[in-house]
Amino acid sequence: MAEKVYSVGALTRSIRKNLLANNERIAGVWIEGEISGCKTYASGHRYFTLKDKDAQMSCVLFAFRMDGCEPAFREALAKGDGAADGLKVQVSGELDLNMARGQYSFKVARLRLAGLGDRMAQFNELKARLDAEGLNKLDHRELRRALPFLPHRIGIVTSPAGAVIHDMCTVLTRRFPNLEIRLFPVKVQGEGAAFEIAGGIRYFQTSAWRPDVLIVGRGGGSVEDLWAFNEEQVVYAVARSGIPVISAVGHESDTTLCDYVADLRAGTPSIAAERAVPVKSELVAQVEDIAARLSRALRQHAEGRIQHLDNLELRLGKALKDVASRMEVRLQRVALRLETPLVAALQRNESLLREHEARLRLLNPYAVLERGYSITTDAAGHVIRQASAVVSGDRMSTRFADGMVESVAV
Numbered sequence: 001m002a003e004k005v006y007s008v009g010a011l012t013r014s015i016r017k018n019l020l021a022n023n024e025r026i027a028g029v030w031i032e033g034e035i036s037g038c039k040t041y042a043s044g045h046r047y048f049t050l051k052d053k054d055a056q057m058s059c060v061l062f063a064f065r066m067d068g069c070e071p072a073f074r075e076a077l078a079k080g081d082g083a084a085d086g087l088k089v090q091v092s093g094e095l096d097l098n099m100a101r102g103q104y105s106f107k108v109a110r111l112r113l114a115g116l117g118d119r120m121a122q123f124n125e126l127k128a129r130l131d132a133e134g135l136n137k138l139d140h141r142e143l144r145r146a147l148p149f150l151p152h153r154i155g156i157v158t159s160p161a162g163a164v165i166h167d168m169c170t171v172l173t174r175r176f177p178n179l180e181i182r183l184f185p186v187k188v189q190g191e192g193a194a195f196e197i198a199g200g201i202r203y204f205q206t207s208a209w210r211p212d213v214l215i216v217g218r219g220g221g222s223v224e225d226l227w228a229f230n231e232e233q234v235v236y237a238v239a240r241s242g243i244p245v246i247s248a249v250g251h252e253s254d255t256t257l258c259d260y261v262a263d264l265r266a267g268t269p270s271i272a273a274e275r276a277v278p279v280k281s282e283l284v285a286q287v288e289d290i291a292a293r294l295s296r297a298l299r300q301h302a303e304g305r306i307q308h309l310d311n312l313e314l315r316l317g318k319a320l321k322d323v324a325s326r327m328e329v330r331l332q333r334v335a336l337r338l339e340t341p342l343v344a345a346l347q348r349n350e351s352l353l354r355e356h357e358a359r360l361r362l363l364n365p366y367a368v369l370e371r372g373y374s375i376t377t378d379a380a381g382h383v384i385r386q387a388s389a390v391v392s393g394d395r396m397s398t399r400f401a402d403g404m405v406e407s408v409a410v
Contacts, residue, residue: 032052035089046060153182
């Protein structure tokens with residue numbers, strides 16, 4: 001019997017026609033699974049993977065089929081492709097086989113939500129717990145700790161491979177070259193990643209080399225890629241950190257539970273590096289500008305004080321001159337008022353002085369000497385009043401008006 005040989009194209013067309021299009025077992029069924037890797041193209045068509053714990057299947061949702069989707073799903077898509085990842089949905093449509101790639105996919109005609117996927121349920125449950133415990137800093141800015149203005153040490157918990165650590169170190173050292181940076185290398189996705197990330201965060205809490213700021217993060221990826229940063233052990237390690245933490249997970253549109261409990265959420269790792277430290281050259285310029293303005297202000301203040309003192313000196317000089325003039329006038333008036341009684345008093349005193357002088361002259365025992373009398377005293381200075389008081393040999397002094405004479409009694 002002759003063998004029948006098909007071309008690849010012929011066999012593929014046969015499969016599409018006979019196995020997929022006309023198979024009653026798969027026609028009109030609903031398929032349930034969790035969306036992953038949703039991506040929208042410029043055409044408006046959306047491609048994603050529908051998966052469960054056993055298998056996965058490629059799906060396409062054409063733009064003209066959006067009306068067949070529940071409003072809640074369309075609202076989720078309006079927030080971005082990432083918002084659809086993790087949603088548990090049920091889809092209806094038809095299987096198709098891509099002839100060029102030899103792969104089948106499911107063309108979605110209708111879509112309805114089957115509830116959140118298990119991971120999203122876990123996400124929401126933990127987020128609610130964080131809210132209840134007062135750890136949600138993303139929605140409550142007052143709970144955030146301020147980052148140090150000028151940190152000296154930066155600790156980083158991320159993968160040592162890839163561009164993330166290189167980009168962060170480049171940004172950090174370009175902005176402030178004097179930094180000390182240390183990396184705790186960890187896996188950022190896959191089995192064991194959450195354990196390593198939490199361990200890195202805890203390591204810096206007790207390390208002898210204690211950073212001023214801690215950056216925890218990784219580059220972009222799907223929800224599954226970023227899921228380690230939604231795990232409870234990582235989230236609580238960030239929330240309980242004694243060091244201010246910057247969460248830098250994925251891209252701007254990605255939000256993990258680490259973002260909710262960190263002191264600062266950065267859209268990307270590079271943005272985290274920018275937010276961690278100021279630019280040294282800008283600080284130097286600001287200091288120099290402040291110093292220049294302070295110098296000018298001090299100089300202007302000093303010049304103003306000098307001018308003020310000059311003005312005070314002029315005003316004081318004028319005031320003192322006015323006071324002196326007024327005092328001189330007052331003194332002259334007082335002098336005029338005092339002159340007459342003073343002259344009279346002086347005249348009275350002079351008259352009294354002459355009277356007392358005349359009396360003193362009259363009472364002066366030596367005044368009689370001028371009339372030819374004399375006074376004789378013995379050696380002891382006693383006045384000799386009688387001749388009988390003198391014996392031969394006594395020394396005597398006789399005072400005349402014009403001098404003294406010594407004599408000896410015979």
